[in-house]
Amino acid sequence: MAASGIDKAFWRGTPVLVTGGAGFIGSHLVEQLVALGARVRVPHRPGDSIDFLDAVRAQIDLVQGDLKDPEFCRRAARGQKAVMNLAAVVGGIEYNINHPASIFRDNLGIFMNVLEAARLEKAERFLTVSSACVYPRFCSLPTPEEEGFKDVPEPTNQGYGWAKRMEEFLSASYAEEFGMKIAVARPYNAYGPRDNFDPKSSHVIAALVRRVVEGENPLKVWGNGDNSRSFLYVKDFARGLILTAEKYPEADAVNLGADEEIRIGDLVQLICRLAGTAPKITFDSSMPTGQPRRRCDTQKAERVLGFKTEYSLEQGLKETIAWYQAAALARK
Numbered sequence: 001m002a003a004s005g006i007d008k009a010f011w012r013g014t015p016v017l018v019t020g021g022a023g024f025i026g027s028h029l030v031e032q033l034v035a036l037g038a039r040v041r042v043p044h045r046p047g048d049s050i051d052f053l054d055a056v057r058a059q060i061d062l063v064q065g066d067l068k069d070p071e072f073c074r075r076a077a078r079g080q081k082a083v084m085n086l087a088a089v090v091g092g093i094e095y096n097i098n099h100p101a102s103i104f105r106d107n108l109g110i111f112m113n114v115l116e117a118a119r120l121e122k123a124e125r126f127l128t129v130s131s132a133c134v135y136p137r138f139c140s141l142p143t144p145e146e147e148g149f150k151d152v153p154e155p156t157n158q159g160y161g162w163a164k165r166m167e168e169f170l171s172a173s174y175a176e177e178f179g180m181k182i183a184v185a186r187p188y189n190a191y192g193p194r195d196n197f198d199p200k201s202s203h204v205i206a207a208l209v210r211r212v213v214e215g216e217n218p219l220k221v222w223g224n225g226d227n228s229r230s231f232l233y234v235k236d237f238a239r240g241l242i243l244t245a246e247k248y249p250e251a252d253a254v255n256l257g258a259d260e261e262i263r264i265g266d267l268v269q270l271i272c273r274l275a276g277t278a279p280k281i282t283f284d285s286s287m288p289t290g291q292p293r294r295r296c297d298t299q300k301a302e303r304v305l306g307f308k309t310e311y312s313l314e315q316g317l318k319e320t321i322a323w324y325q326a327a328a329l330a331r332k
Contacts, residue, residue: 189229
C-alpha cells in the first residue's frame, strides 16, 4: 500500500482508458497512473496538442478520434479494465454565462458516449468526474454531498452544473440497471501547472496568475472580493480520482477538496505576494462573481477514501506561478 493510500497492486498492469487525458487535470492523472504501473490509453482529436504528455508519451497508448463518435468510443474502450472519464468542456464565469446550452450539450453528449462504450465493452470499473458546480447558490457550509441535487445549480454555471447532475444520475442508473461498478468524484475548483490560462475561458486562479505575472496594473477584479472558494491543487485532484475509482465504486458522489476557504480579495493579495508584485488592486462589484461562498465538506472523502489534501493553497500557488513564469519565458 502506498503512503498516499493508493493500492499499487490494484493498478499495476491494469489497462486504463483516460478520456481528457491530454488536458490539464488528465495529464497529471496519466502521469500518476503510469507511475503506479498502469497501462494507460489516451484518446485525442487529430490536431489537438498532446504536449502535456511529453514526460510519459513513450509509455502510453495514444489513439486518435473524436469522443462525439460512439463507434470511436467503443474502439477506445475495447480491452480496458477501467475507464476514467475526464473529457469535459469547461470555462470561467463569463464563458459559462454565455454558453449554457452548448456546455450542457457537449458535456452530456460525450459522457453518454463514453459511459455506453464502457458498458458495451464490459469495463470492470468506471469513474465519473462530476463537479462542485452541482451545488445550489445557497448551500450549507461546508457543503455535504447530500445537497448535490438540492434546488438548482448556481445560475452563473447552470449549463455545466446541470450536465454534471445528469452525469451523476446516469451513473446511478447504469449501476442499478446494468450492474456496473461506477465511482463518482465531485471535485472543487482545480488549479495548478498546465491550467487553462486563456483570458476568454480561464478560471479565477489561472486568470489572476496570468494577469499578475504579466504585470497588469491596476489589477481589476470582478466583484467586491468577499466571495470565497475552496481550491484543489491538481496533484491532489489526480490522486483523489485514483482513490475514488479504486476504493468507492458505489455510484455515490464523494467531494474532493481541501479543508480551506479563502476570500477572493485575500487570494489576489496572496498571488501578488508570491509573484513578487504589488499592483494597485481595484474591485468591480457590478460584475458577476458566481456562488457567494464555497467550502468543501471533506468528511466523507476522509472516511471512505482516506483522502486528505497534501498541498496547502500557498504551496500549490507557488508551483503554479513558477510553472506559468517558465512557460511565459519559453514563449519569448
